Amino acid sequence: MYGGDEVSAIVIDLGSHTCKAGYAGEDAPKAVFPSVVGSVDQMEVDNPDNPEDNSGSAPDSKSKGKRRLYVGSQALGFRRDLMEVLSPIKDGMVVDWDIVENIWDHAFRECLLIDPKEHPMLLAEPCSNTQQQREKAAEIMFEKYQVPALFLAKNAVLTSFASGRATSLVVDSGGGSTTVAPVHDGYVLQKAVATSPIGGEILTDCLIKSLEQKGITIKPRYSFKRKEIRPGEFQTVDLDFPDTTESYKLYCQRAIASDIKECVSRAPDTPYDDSSYSNIPTTSYELPDGQTIEVGADRFKIPDIIFNPSLVQTIPGMESFAETAASLRGLSQMVIESINKCDVDIRRELFSSILLAGGTASMQQLKERLEKDLLEESPQAARVKVLASGNATERRFSVWIGGSILASLGSFQQMWFSKSEYEEHGASYVQRKCP
Amino acid sequence: MDPKRRYSYSNLFNLESLINFQLPQLDDDFDHHGNSSQDESRGSPGGAPRNRSNGIMSGRELKKKRRTSYSSDEDGDGDRGYNTHISEERYRAMLGEHVQKYKRRLGNSSASPAATRNGVPAMRSGGSRDQKSTNDHRGALRLDSASEFFNNSTQKLGNHIQSDFSGPYGGDRSIYEPAFLDLGEDITYRIPPPYEKLATLLNLPTMSDIQVNEIYLKGTLDLETLAAMMASDKRLGPKRHAGMSDPKTQFESLQARLRAEPANSAGQKFSLQVSEAALEASSIPEGAAGGIRRSILSEGGVLQVYYVKVLEKGDTYEIIERSLPKKPKLKKDPSVIEKEEMDKIGKYWINLVRKEIPKHHKIFINFHRKQLTDAKRFSETCQREVKMKVSRSLKVMRGAAIRTRKLARDMLVFWKRVDKEMAEVRKREEKEAAEALKREQELREAKRQQQRLNFLLSQTELYSHFMQNKSTLSSEAVTLGDEMTNDQEMLLSSSEARPGEEEDPEEAELRKEALKAAQDAVSKQKMMTSAFDSECLKLRQAAEIEPSQQDAAAANIDLLHP
Numbered sequence: 001m002y003g004g005d006e007v008s009a010i011v012i013d014l015g016s017h018t019c020k021a022g023y024a025g026e027d028a029p030k031a032v033f034p035s036v037v038g039s040v041d042q043m044e045v046d047n048p049d050n051p052e053d054n055s056g057s058a059p060d061s062k063s064k065g066k067r068r069l070y071v072g073s074q075a076l077g078f079r080r081d082l083m084e085v086l087s088p089i090k091d092g093m094v095v096d097w098d099i100v101e102n103i104w105d106h107a108f109r110e111c112l113l114i115d116p117k118e119h120p121m122l123l124a125e126p127c128s129n130t131q132q133q134r135e136k137a138a139e140i141m142f143e144k145y146q147v148p149a150l151f152l153a154k155n156a157v158l159t160s161f162a163s164g165r166a167t168s169l170v171v172d173s174g175g176g177s178t179t180v181a182p183v184h185d186g187y188v189l190q191k192a193v194a195t196s197p198i199g200g201e202i203l204t205d206c207l208i209k210s211l212e213q214k215g216i217t218i219k220p221r222y223s224f225k226r227k228e229i230r231p232g233e234f235q236t237v238d239l240d241f242p243d244t245t246e247s248y249k250l251y252c253q254r255a256i257a258s259d260i261k262e263c264v265s266r267a268p269d270t271p272y273d274d275s276s277y278s279n280i281p282t283t284s285y286e287l288p289d290g291q292t293i294e295v296g297a298d299r300f301k302i303p304d305i306i307f308n309p310s311l312v313q314t315i316p317g318m319e320s321f322a323e324t325a326a327s328l329r330g331l332s333q334m335v336i337e338s339i340n341k342c343d344v345d346i347r348r349e350l351f352s353s354i355l356l357a358g359g360t361a362s363m364q365q366l367k368e369r370l371e372k373d374l375l376e377e378s379p380q381a382a383r384v385k386v387l388a389s390g391n392a393t394e395r396r397f398s399v400w401i402g403g404s405i406l407a408s409l410g411s412f413q414q415m416w417f418s419k420s421e422y423e424e425h426g427a428s429y430v431q432r433k434c435p
Numbered sequence: 436m437d438p439k440r441r442y443s444y445s446n447l448f449n450l451e452s453l454i455n456f457q458l459p460q461l462d463d464d465f466d467h468h469g470n471s472s473q474d475e476s477r478g479s480p481g482g483a484p485r486n487r488s489n490g491i492m493s494g495r496e497l498k499k500k501r502r503t504s505y506s507s508d509e510d511g512d513g514d515r516g517y518n519t520h521i522s523e524e525r526y527r528a529m530l531g532e533h534v535q536k537y538k539r540r541l542g543n544s545s546a547s548p549a550a551t552r553n554g555v556p557a558m559r560s561g562g563s564r565d566q567k568s569t570n571d572h573r574g575a576l577r578l579d580s581a582s583e584f585f586n587n588s589t590q591k592l593g594n595h596i597q598s599d600f601s602g603p604y605g606g607d608r609s610i611y612e613p614a615f616l617d618l619g620e621d622i623t624y625r626i627p628p629p630y631e632k633l634a635t636l637l638n639l640p641t642m643s644d645i646q647v648n649e650i651y652l653k654g655t656l657d658l659e660t661l662a663a664m665m666a667s668d669k670r671l672g673p674k675r676h677a678g679m680s681d682p683k684t685q686f687e688s689l690q691a692r693l694r695a696e697p698a699n700s701a702g703q704k705f706s707l708q709v710s711e712a713a714l715e716a717s718s719i720p721e722g723a724a725g726g727i728r729r730s731i732l733s734e735g736g737v738l739q740v741y742y743v744k745v746l747e748k749g750d751t752y753e754i755i756e757r758s759l760p761k762k763p764k765l766k767k768d769p770s771v772i773e774k775e776e777m778d779k780i781g782k783y784w785i786n787l788v789r790k791e792i793p794k795h796h797k798i799f800i801n802f803h804r805k806q807l808t809d810a811k812r813f814s815e816t817c818q819r820e821v822k823m824k825v826s827r828s829l830k831v832m833r834g835a836a837i838r839t840r841k842l843a844r845d846m847l848v849f850w851k852r853v854d855k856e857m858a859e860v861r862k863r864e865e866k867e868a869a870e871a872l873k874r875e876q877e878l879r880e881a882k883r884q885q886q887r888l889n890f891l892l893s894q895t896e897l898y899s900h901f902m903q904n905k906s907t908l909s910s911e912a913v914t915l916g917d918e919m920t921n922d923q924e925m926l927l928s929s930s931e932a933r934p935g936e937e938e939d940p941e942e943a944e945l946r947k948e949a950l951k952a953a954q955d956a957v958s959k960q961k962m963m964t965s966a967f968d969s970e971c972l973k974l975r976q977a978a979e980i981e982p983s984q985q986d987a988a989a990a991n992i993d994l995l996h997p
Contacts, residue, residue, distance in 0.1 A: 164795075
């Protein structure tokens with residue numbers, strides 16, 4: 001039992017795309033940075049980079065073993081020779097705890113400027129987190145950071161809390177995956193959780209590929225110089241960095257493409273088909289190199305992949321994903337199936353409180369489209385209601401906000417898994433303490 | 436060995452057989468268990484719960500402690516054996532106790548079972564002070580039960596009755612029973628083989644014997660009853676002695692007992708000896724530390740284990756100080772603990788989720804909304820402030836144009852005025868200059884006229900003077916003074932008035948002559964004057980050209996230097 005709410009807790013939501021960290025009780029995370037890291041093999045380079053860069057990124061980078069890791073959007077924004085971009089998370093599971101530790105370190109020491117010894121930590125975890133993963137997380141938190149107390153809460157539960165509900169169906173469409181999870185009385189109904197790998201990143205990749213098909217290449221910002229030769233007139237000079245890794249290039253391209261996606265795309269009201277959207281008015285977008293592109297049908301086609309994964313097959317260059325996509329179900333089917341796996345008693349309630357959360361879910365018109373699709377497919381008696389917060393920030397950070405609400409509850413303070421309990425019972429006690 | 440002697444009446448009260456009895460098994464306790472379990476199994480449906488509580492108790496208790504706890508004023512007879520390790524005596528005592536227990540169970544009033552419980556009775560009835568009444572009660576009950584058994588000499592029947600009896604007291608019994616049963620051991624209690632079996636094995640008396648024996652013992656022991664008993668069942672002999680202590684319970688106090696004792700038969704005495712010895716050996720010394728565990732039934736009907744300190748001890752009563760034991764640590768199965776904990780956490784979680792979350796969410800949303808509105812208000816205020824500042828500067832800016840225009844106009848007006856003034860001044864100056872010139876000219880003219888007049892006058896006077904001298908020589912004078920005629924005429928005209936006053940014909944004559952001469956002179960003068968005039972005119976014309984040239988030069992200079 002941990003009885004101190006005098007020091008505010010820290011809430012960390014390490015997603016597949018972005019890591020959100022901040023103080024409990026606030027309405028938005030203080031630190032939001034990509035949850036990927038840049039890694040440079042120490043064997044190859046002993047950073048002969050300019051000194052001011054070294055001083056800037058030195059705290060972020062931890063030389064563990066042979067590699068040096070760069071965490072945070074600033075450190076990643078700087079191109080380095082042979083820097084690979086790595087993600088600690090694969091299919092929703094942490095595969096590289098070393099990277100995770102670096103990310104946590106960055107969040108604590110760089111972004112929040114706190115001593116983890118003094119703050120209880122609330123970690124958000126994926127719904128289908130395994131026992132080993134939870135124990136490992138608890139172990140690192142207690143052993144390495146010596147946190148006074150810890151709590152692990154499921155993403156879906158926190159999202160549900162963020163909208164003040166104990167029972168709801170959470171549709172969390174994030175960077176790496178989309179998860180549909182029914183939550184009842186603060187517990188995720190594990191049996192009915194549906195997951196699909198279609199997330200923001202897949203959509204971004206699809207957008208890049210389909211733009212490439214039209215002859216548009218997105219030039220990463222580092223690959224050219226742009227200067228104003230006359231007022232209002234710019235000249236771009238391509239630069240060549242042969243040592244840039246493919247993953248870093250992709251990372252930069254994705255950053256731009258995801259911005260295009262967020263700016264122009266919009267979920268279509270009806271299922272997408274090429275013919276009816278062939279002469280849709282285009283929307284222009286100016287790339288960083290000054291090139292202006294016109295996005296037409298892709299505006300609607302890309303978001304529709306969420307509802308109809310088989311569309312991926314029509315995009316050239318996505319063949320690697322196309323096979324898996326064929327077996328995936330659309331978002332509305334996932335919702336229906338998930339609800340049908342639940343107890344009959346709560347189905348009605350679930351139908352009437354479908355919560356949209358996550359970055360991808362903040363796409364325009366997604367809520368309306370999902371509601372419309374569900375209305376068609378749901379049983380007559382069900383009253384379908386898709387709920388999504390009005391502003392995009394709240395939708396993007398709903399998991400974190402739920403954590404913030406939970407950790408700031410006065411009566412929650414005795415639910416913490418405290419350090420002394422960890423010392424007495426070991427890491428496996430987390431299974432009991434954190435439902 | 437026992438049985439043989441049992442049948443002889445003379446042996447009846449001789450406990451030798453029992454004392455000499457060799458332990459049939461190494462584990463005395465086990466044997467004992469056998470008995471007790473037998474009791475219990477017979478005892479009836481209440482068995483299970485009893486057993487359980489018993490188990491707990493036995494588990495906790497130390498052998499020694501338990502022993503002492505069981506030893507009591509009245510039941511002490513068997514307890515001596517406890518002190519020595521495992522001895523015959525002990526065995527015997529235990530046997531006796533069992534018998535007692537069994538009997539008590541049969542007796543089965545709420546009071547009677549307690550009696551066996553080593554001095555519990557006093558406490559059971561709600562405190563040591565009550566002892567007397569309870570003793571009475573108990574005694575009565577015991578007698579009842581004894582008589583009952585006596586009547587139904589078949590133990591089976593008695594058993595049944597007992598179970599009937601137990602009906603109303605069921606609860607009590609189930610609570611008390613275990614205590615008896617766990618007499619066995621701190622070794623885990625097991626349900627042992629039926630007593631009957633053991634009895635045959637070990638040559639113990641059968642159930643029926645025991646019962647009868649008990650009953651018999653309970654009553655004040657007299658030979659008659661004994662004989663009756665023997666008649667009904669011969670085998671109960673030695674058993675009786677084991678339970679010997681019971682009769683004492685009848686007595687209200689030690690004194691009563693002492694008084695009663697002499698009346699008892701020899702057998703009784705013998706039993707007493709045993710019991711006394713036991714008492715000496717293992718009873719609780721008065722004022723012992725409160726380390727004795729006892730189960731005490733409170734008035735509320737709750738059986739609770741107390742640590743008891745015996746302050747005073749009588750045969751049938753005990754003054755004790757009791758204290759609640761420290762809560763024993765529950766050593767539960769880890770899985771049970773886990774389950775319970777998870778249940779607890781789960782319950783708490785659900786409560787939190789159901790009640791707290793929506794409430795707090797509302798607070799959060801309100802806070803958020805408030806923050807938003809605050810931010811909005813703040814920004815609006817900022818906007819207004821900035822706008823005000825900007826508008827002020829804007830006003831200044833816009834005013835600048837107007838002001839400059841106004842300024843320019845003012846300047847224009849000013850300069851116009853200045854110009855006008857200057858022009859006026861110049862005009863005035865010019866006028867003044869012109870006037871001055873004119874005045875100068877006039878002055879000069881006047882001066883010239885004056886000069887001319889003076890000249891003329893002087894001429895005239897000269898002429899007149901001349902004429903005066905030349906009056907005779909008039910002709911000459913006339914010719915000579917031609918030039919002076921004008922002046923003379925003027926003088927004449929002026930002088931004529933005077934002559935007019937004193938006209939004289941002579942003078943008229945003269946005057947005619949003068950006139951003639953004057954006329955001549957005038958005509959002469961006129962001619963001279965005209966000649967002078969023409970000459971003068973010529974001179975003036977020449978003089979006038981010069982000033983005009985000077986004027987032109989002045990104009991030139993003016994242009995150059997305004």
